[in-house]
Amino acid sequence: MSAEAARRAFAPNWPARLGLLALALYALYAAAQLDVTFARLMIGFGEAGRFLGRMVPPNFARWELLAEGMLESLQIAFIASAVGIALSFPVALLAARNLMPWWISGPARGFIGLCRSLHYVIVAILFVKAIGFGALAGVCALVVASIGFIAKLFAEAIEEISPRQVEAVRATGAGFVAVLLYGVLPQVASRFVGFCIYQVDSNLRNSTMVGIVGAGGIGGTLFAAFKRFDYDFVAAILIVIIALIFAAELVATRVRAALQ
Structure with missing residues (x-):
């Protein structure tokens, strides 16, 4: 050269x-x-x-209040994850362009985009205004956030599958449900499990925040402690939240390793 x-x-x-x-x-x-x-x-x-x-030293004297708020956050996270994942799967099927015509996948993708367009805290504020304070507003907000995230990943995973296995199942005369069970799901099952585990982990973190706007959970306890200038109790709450997230990450890692 x-x-x-x-x-x-x-x-x-x-x-x-x-x-x-x-x-x-x-x-x-x-x-x-x-x-x-x-x-x-x-x-x-x-x-x-x-x-x-x-904030030093942390004050764990009111551990009953702390445990109550953390338990409510856990309940919000798991309920929202279960409902959100259950609703995300059919939405993702409708949004997959290799399975559905454009006049079905287009509106489904628009719905996913709508769920993704607003931050979950803003959605929580809207639900608090609509249905009142409490855990139900937090669950609804995280369900919307879960659909926006999981349905998008589900749809993209379905669109990336090999068409040969789907065509082979269709060649046997199988219906749409059989095509899903034997042609689509075997190719994406492991990725679906990974997405679901990540969403549960994400909702555990997010459930600690929706309470700040009145949607239940430990976030409400944290916000009340801030307003009282009770910073040693704030430190205790933050330590428990960090410990919970680390524990959830450890469990998620072990589950992923067991499924591989």
């Missing part, structure tokens, strides 16, 4: 460089507009140090 050809092979990508430069300049402009300054950051670090100092 000549020197001229080598230079052409490693020629600089000026459009990409200009794009990165424009992005960096806009980031600086946005930081100035939002008053994001180093001085404010240093003040924030000082305040954070004083805040953390008031």
